[in-house]
Amino acid sequence: xxxxxxxxxxxxxxxxxxxxxxxxxxxxxxxxxxxxxxxxxxxxxxxxxxxxxxxxxxxxxxxxxxxxxxxxxxxxxxxxxxxxxxxxxxxxxxxxxxxxxxxxxxxxxxxxxxxxxxxxxxxxxxxxxxxxxxxxxxxxxxxxxxxxxxxxxxxxxxxxxxxxxxxxxxxxxxxxxxxxxxxxxxxxxxxxxxxxxxxxxxxxxxxxxxxxxxxxxxxxxxxxxxxxxxxxxxxxxxxxxxxxxxxxxxxxx
Numbered sequence: 119x120x121x122x123x124x125x126x127x128x129x130x131x132x133x134x135x136x137x138x139x140x141x142x143x144x145x146x147x148x149x150x151x152x153x154x155x156x157x158x159x160x161x162x163x164x165x166x167x168x169x170x171x172x173x174x175x176x177x178x179x180x181x182x183x184x185x186x187x188x189x190x191x192x193x194x195x196x197x198x199x200x201x202x203x204x205x206x207x208x209x210x211x212x213x214x215x216x217x218x219x220x221x222x223x224x225x226x227x228x229x230x231x232x233x234x235x236x237x238x239x240x241x242x243x244x245x246x247x248x249x250x251x252x253x254x255x256x257x258x259x260x261x262x263x264x265x266x267x268x269x270x271x272x273x274x275x276x277x278x279x280x281x282x283x284x285x286x287x288x289x290x291x292x293x294x295x296x297x298x299x300x301x302x303x304x305x306x307x308x309x310x311x312x313x314x315x316x317x318x319x320x321x322x323x324x325x326x327x328x329x330x331x332x333x334x335x336x337x338x339x340x341x342x343x344x345x346x347x348x349x350x351x352x353x354x355x356x357x358x359x360x361x362x363x364x365x366x367x368x369x370x371x
Contacts, residue, residue, distance in 0.1 A: 149204020160185040195225035213242035229258040246273040250284040262292035283319040321351040
């Protein structure tokens with residue numbers, strides 16, 4: 119090969135690619151169209167207070183994108199993610215913005231991006247509330263051992279019951295991913311499975327336990343816990359009733 123053949127493309131050949139990258143970056147910065155009815159006033163005061171250091175026009179735009187992300191996150195998580203990333207493009211040094219980007223990325227199934235954004239938010243504000251989501255991202259990315267490591271963080275002991283339950287569910291799932299069904303069951307068995315609370319986290323905790331019991335071949339025990347899940351699942355967050363019915367048919371057959 120001649121030495122001249124090793125040279126990269128001429129400067130003029132590279133220009134279209136730079137233009138395409140700039141166009142993509144600009145599109146991400148612009149974000150999706152903002153519905154006129156979303157003003158930013160929908161945000162909690164705690165969030166808007168963190169935007170006060172920005173110029174007024176910029177703060178308003180960021181607030182509207184954050185509010186839009188909150189509006190769409192359940193029904194259209196990908197759109198919510200795009201709004202959150204538009205806010206991030208404008209205010210990447212604000213923890214509240216990186217947190218919103220991380221949560222929207224998680225909802226949309228962009229686990230690597232979610233992990234990166236929540237790590238950034240944690241570095242900025244030292245908050246540990248993101249740990250269950252971060253652990254679940256590790257699990258989704260095929261790194262269950264990292265999920266278990268986060269679950270063992272000292273700060274988890276001081277979590278509120280809901281957050282502690284979510285971390286327990288993630289840790290048990292990670293143990294299951296590693297083929298450690300007995301360890302997964304032990305993780306759940308030290309959790310408040312018999313709590314008298316009817317909060318959603320109790321149903322989720324019981325469901326996780328029933329699910330792993332079934333995976334471990336303990337079908338009679340699993341059936342009992344699917345029934346216990348259904349008894350407190352007033353919001354129908356799980357399919358415990360259907361799982362119980364299917365198990366009953368199998369056991370009777």
